[in-house]
Every structure is written in C-alpha cells, then in structure tokens.
Amino acid sequence: MENSTFNFKESDKVYYIPNHAKGNVTHKDVEIGVVTSVNKLYVFVQFSYGTTSKACLSENLRKY
Numbered sequence: 001m002e003n004s005t006f007n008f009k010e011s012d013k014v015y016y017i018p019n020h021a022k023g024n025v026t027h028k029d030v031e032i033g034v035v036t037s038v039n040k041l042y043v044f045v046q047f048s049y050g051t052t053s054k055a056c057l058s059e060n061l062r063k064y
Contacts, residue, residue, distance in 0.1 A: 005058045008035050008043045013064035016045060016056055025062060032064060 008014065012035040021027035033045035036053040043061055044053035 003058045003061070005038050005040060005043050008038050008058065008061065008063075010035055010037060014043075014045060015062045015064055016047070017060050017062060019060065 014033055014035060015025050016031040016033055017023060017025060017027065018029050021029055024030075031047055033047040033054075035043055036046050037044045042055040043058050045056050045061070046053045
C-alpha cells in the first residue's frame with residue numbers, strides 16, 4: 001500500500017525515518033515528532049528540537 005499523506009492526520013505521533021536508514025525504525029537517526037498539518041505533497045511534523053514544523057515526505061514517516 002502506498003504511504004500517502006492522507007494516511008496521517010493532525011496530532012498523530014510519527015517516526016521520521018531518513019532515506020539512509022532504509023526503513024529501519026530502530027536506526028540511530030530516526031526522530032519522533034507530531035503531525036501539525038497535511039497537504040497533498042507533505043506531512044508537516046513538529047520535532048522536539050524546533051519551534052516550527054518541517055515538511056516531510058510521507059514515504060519517510062511511520063505512525064508511532
């Protein structure tokens with residue numbers, strides 16, 4: 001199944017899995033964040049270190 005932006009909604013807790021982690025949710029570079037908004041292209045995620053949301057591709061996200 002395609003990992004579409006529509007699989008996410010505001011307030012979902014998610015793992016951000018960078019491309020070099022190859023889908024490994026236990027990789028040391030995986031980050032946890034909270035979805036703040038969604039559009040057709042991006043899922044916007046607030047991470048603990050920032051004050052603004054980052055635009056993420058849905059392919060790099062998994063629900064927590």
